[in-house]
Structures are given as structure tokens and as C-alpha cells.
Amino acid sequence: MQVNEEFVPTIVAFCCNWCSYAGADLSGTNRLPYPANVKIIRVPCSCRVNPTFILRAFQRGADGVIICGCHPGDCHYTTGNYYTRRRMTLLFSMLDYLGIERARTRVEWVSAAEGQKFAETMRSFVKDVTALGPNRRLEDLRCRKD
Amino acid sequence: MQERLKARARELLGDGVVTRVLGWKKGEFSYDITPAVFESAEELERDFVFDGFCGANLSKYLIQEASKPGKGKILVFLKPCDSYSYGELLKEHRIAKENVYAVGIPCEGMADADRIRARGIDGILGIEHEGEDFLVHTLYGDERVSVKEALAERCLSCKSKRHASCDELIGEEGEDVPDDVRFTEVARLEAMTPEERFEFWRGELSRCVRCNACRNVCPACSCENCVFDNPASGISQKAAADPFEENMYHIIRAFHVAGRCTDCGECSRVCPEHIPLHLLNRKFIKDIDELYGAYRAGESEDGKNPLVSYTEGDVEPSVVNERGRA
Numbered sequence: 001m002q003v004n005e006e007f008v009p010t011i012v013a014f015c016c017n018w019c020s021y022a023g024a025d026l027s028g029t030n031r032l033p034y035p036a037n038v039k040i041i042r043v044p045c046s047c048r049v050n051p052t053f054i055l056r057a058f059q060r061g062a063d064g065v066i067i068c069g070c071h072p073g074d075c076h077y078t079t080g081n082y083y084t085r086r087r088m089t090l091l092f093s094m095l096d097y098l099g100i101e102r103a104r105t106r107v108e109w110v111s112a113a114e115g116q117k118f119a120e121t122m123r124s125f126v127k128d129v130t131a132l133g134p135n136r137r138l139e140d141l142r143c144r145k146d
Numbered sequence: 147m148q149e150r151l152k153a154r155a156r157e158l159l160g161d162g163v164v165t166r167v168l169g170w171k172k173g174e175f176s177y178d179i180t181p182a183v184f185e186s187a188e189e190l191e192r193d194f195v196f197d198g199f200c201g202a203n204l205s206k207y208l209i210q211e212a213s214k215p216g217k218g219k220i221l222v223f224l225k226p227c228d229s230y231s232y233g234e235l236l237k238e239h240r241i242a243k244e245n246v247y248a249v250g251i252p253c254e255g256m257a258d259a260d261r262i263r264a265r266g267i268d269g270i271l272g273i274e275h276e277g278e279d280f281l282v283h284t285l286y287g288d289e290r291v292s293v294k295e296a297l298a299e300r301c302l303s304c305k306s307k308r309h310a311s312c313d314e315l316i317g318e319e320g321e322d323v324p325d326d327v328r329f330t331e332v333a334r335l336e337a338m339t340p341e342e343r344f345e346f347w348r349g350e351l352s353r354c355v356r357c358n359a360c361r362n363v364c365p366a367c368s369c370e371n372c373v374f375d376n377p378a379s380g381i382s383q384k385a386a387a388d389p390f391e392e393n394m395y396h397i398i399r400a401f402h403v404a405g406r407c408t409d410c411g412e413c414s415r416v417c418p419e420h421i422p423l424h425l426l427n428r429k430f431i432k433d434i435d436e437l438y439g440a441y442r443a444g445e446s447e448d449g450k451n452p453l454v455s456y457t458e459g460d461v462e463p464s465v466v467n468e469r470g471r472a
Contacts, residue, residue, distance in 0.1 A: 051401050052373070055394050056380075072458065082456035085463060090404055090433055090453070092466040094397060097335065097429050099344025107463040137344055140390035 009063035020068030026115030047080030064129035165218035177259035230444030231365035250312035255301035300411025
């Protein structure tokens with residue numbers, strides 16, 4: 001039996017129901033490949049993402065967390081993503097302050113028409129996180145599988 | 147000053163303006179001052195204390211005390227930094243303002259008993275300001291300690307001697323203190339490499355015993371149902387089973403008060419493990435100031451907190467990656 005020793009990161013992507021989730025759909029129907037280790041979690045709005053969700057994802061074994069929402073100004077609920085933007089800026093800054101690698105978290109604006117952008121974003125994010133290696137600074141040893 | 151406060155409190159009690167006084171009294175030790183409610187002039191006379199150890203911020207107690215039905219008005223003494231917490235609580239409609247009579251009092255900085263005891267001074271009975279020094283009364287006679295060497299950490303970088311909101315003022319109104327040293331420590335950490343920062347915070351946070359004192363004392367942490375008390379949160383238990391829980395607790399605690407924290411420094415004061423928790427809060431304050439314009443929580447009752455408002459031209463979260471890379 002052959003064992004793949006190469007590190008394959010687990011990525012959690014929080015996707016807004018109204019844009020990025022549809023964008024992911026579009027990239028699928030367009031046969032645009034993106035890495036299969038991206039686990040998409042659908043949220044009603046990027047603003048639904050509580051900072052605890054992100055920490056929780058890291059605890060349960062994510063190596064990177066990305067939040068995708070509508071472009072600023074295009075929020076289905078008018079202003080949700082503006083709050084996300086402030087909140088996540090502060091949270092990411094705090095994670096950086098605590099010494100957690102900066103490239104493990106990201107926010108991207110992907111509309112429902114941007115299947116191409118969705119696939120590219122995921123490819124580049126997976127590449128960045130793979131380069132960082134497994135998440136060790138913000139993991140919970142009790143949740144480790146290996 | 148103690149006698150002036152006592153006299154004013156007696157007067158207001160006697161006139162029937164207030165029915166109770168929220169102040170400080172001696173705890174187990176005389177440097178261990180604890181907040182207390184006084185209901186009569188006799189109690190005041192016997193127990194009321196105001197000295198260099200009265201660091202406790204009384205504003206949070208008003209949430210409960212001012213909402214007791216049929217109990218009438220309560221008098222509260224607020225140092226300048228406490229008055230910001232009071233202002234923030236008023237803004238959030240957490241305090242029934244009509245039941246509070248807030249008296250602003252001047253503050254020359256509060257002493258840290260640990261720093262005084264570290265100098266070998268024992269048997270502390272009381273403390274007074276005397277010019278550039280603290281005069282410490284002890285069982286073995288009086289000792290002098292220079293103010294700089296005895297001040298609590300948060301008072302070394304005092305942000306204001308001016309009150310944000312109060313009904314009456316005893317003494318003279320002070321002025322804002324420029325922010326020149328307040329963010330020095332945060333900037334020092336920011337200048338480190340991520341590895342050094344990680345090591346620094348591991349060293350600090352791993353001492354956390356999850357006593358929840360920082361949460362309980364914080365005037366901004368005023369939710370009736372706290373996320374950390376919810377068993378489903380996974381971090382409601384006392385001792386952290388994994389370093390992750392320490393990180394989680396402290397990130398979320400600081401995040402929940404981001405934009406509302408007035409930097410009163412109570413979290414660090416009460417921490418039994420001396421974890422510099424104010425450095426987490428100050429990081430948020432510094433970021434908010436830099437990214438969204440200078441904002442001071444508690445300063446006024448109008449306007450929106452930075453985390454519940456936005457502008458269309460806000461910076462993108464990727465700014466975090468770009469900063470400090472130049």
C-alpha cells in the first residue's frame with residue numbers, strides 16, 4: 001500500500017449563500033478545478049461568521065480558514081459585509097499579534113458570477129497554507145487525528 | 147481627600163438626595179480595598195476608605211445597584227478612568243441613569259501593593275500621596291516610596307485626568323494625558339517576529355487558571371448570559387485542558403469588548419497570575435485608532451462604536467498581511 005506523505009491541508013471556507021456559494025457552484029458547472037480539501041460551509045451572510053467559528057475551525061483541525069462574501073456594496077442584506085470587513089480585520093490583526101501565521105486566514109469577495117475567481121482564490125489559498133505546513137499554534141491536541 | 151468625600155457623601159445622604167453610597171472599604175488587608183455599599187452615615191464613618199489603593203472601578207456595580215426597585219438613588223465616586231466606563235455603560239443603556247448620582251473625584255494614580263511589597267515593605271496599613279512620593283503607613287512606621295516606583299501599571303500610562311461624564315465634581319478637573327507611552331508595549335510586541343510573539347503569549351497565557359476574574363471585573367463585559375458559561379461553548383470549564391482553550395478564551399474575551407473597552411486596566415489589576423491582559427485590549431484600541439480613526443470608548447453617549455459602524459472605504463482585511471512588511 002502506498003501512503004501519501006505529502007501534506008494536504010484542511011481548508012474551511014465560509015461562503016455567503018447569496019454570492020460565493022453560488023460562485024462555487026458556477027466554478028463546478030464550468031468544470032473549473034479547485035482543490036478538494038476545501039470544505040465549504042454555507043452561511044446566510046459573511047456577517048454571520050462569528051470570530052468563534054474561525055477559532056473553532058482551527059481547533060477541530062483546519063489549517064486555514066477563508067471567508068468569502070459579496071463584494072462590498074453588493075451585500076444581499078445591504079450592509080452585512082461591511083461589518084465582516086471591520087470585524088475580520090481586527091480579528092486577523094489579533095491573531096497575528098498572538099503569533100499565529102498571517103496566511104492562515106483570509107477574506108475574499110467573490111460574486112455569484114465569479115466562478116473563475118472562486119477557483120483561483122481557492123487554489124492560491126491552498127498553495128499558501130500548504131507552504132505554511134500544518135496548523136500547530138492554534139490547534140487542540142485532543143482533536144488531532146494522527 | 148477621604149474626609150472630603152466622606153463629608154460630601156454624608157451631606158447628600160442627609161439631604162435625602164441619595165439613599166446609598168457606593169464607595170470603597172478595607173478588605174482582608176488594608177491594601178486589599180474592596181467596593182462596598184454604605185446605607186448610613188455611621189457605616190460611612192466607620193468603613194469608608196479612599197486612598198492610594200482604591201483602584202477598583204465602581205461603575206460596573208451600578209448595573210445591579212441602580213436597578214434595585216424602590217431603593218432610590220445611589221451615589222457613586224468615579225475616578226477619571228472609571229467615568230469612561232460609566233459613560234460607556236450609559237451609552238449601552240446598561241445603567242438606569244436616573245438612579246445614579248455620579249461624583250467625579252480627582253486621581254493622582256493608584257498604587258500597586260505588590261510593587262510596594264516587593265521593595266520589602268511589609269505590614270501595610272495605609273497609603274497617602276505626598277508630593278512626588280507615596281507615604282506608606284506600616285506597622286513598623288512610615289515609609290516613603292516614589293510615585294513612579296509604586297504606581298500600578300495602568301496608571302503609568304494614564305490616559306486622562308478629565309472626567310467623561312459625572313453629575314458633580316470634587317476637586318479640579320484635570321486634562322487629557324497624551325498617549326505617548328500607552329502603546330509602547332504593544333508596539334514592542336508588534337515589532338517582534340511572529341515566533342517571538344507566539345512564545346511571549348504562550349508564556350503569559352499558559353499561566354491562566356481560568357478564574358474568570360478578568361471577565362467578572364470588566365465594566366464592558368456586562369452580558370447577563372456569558373458565552374463562557376455556556377457548556378456548549380466548550381470553554382466553560384475551569385482549568386484549560388489544552389493551550390487552545392487559553393488562546394480561545396483570551397481572544398474571545400478581548401474581542402467581545404473591542405471597541406467598547408475604555409482601557410481602565412481592571413483586567414490586569416485583578417489577574418492573580420499577573421497576565422498583562424490590557425495588552426490584548428490595547429492592541430484592539432490601537433488598531434481601531436489606526437484603521438478607523440481615533441476613537442475613545444465612553445467619551446460621549448452619542449455616536450456609534452467602531453465595530454457596529456462602517457464606512458464604504460474601510461481597509462480590506464488583507465491590510466494585516468501588508469502591515470509591518472515594508
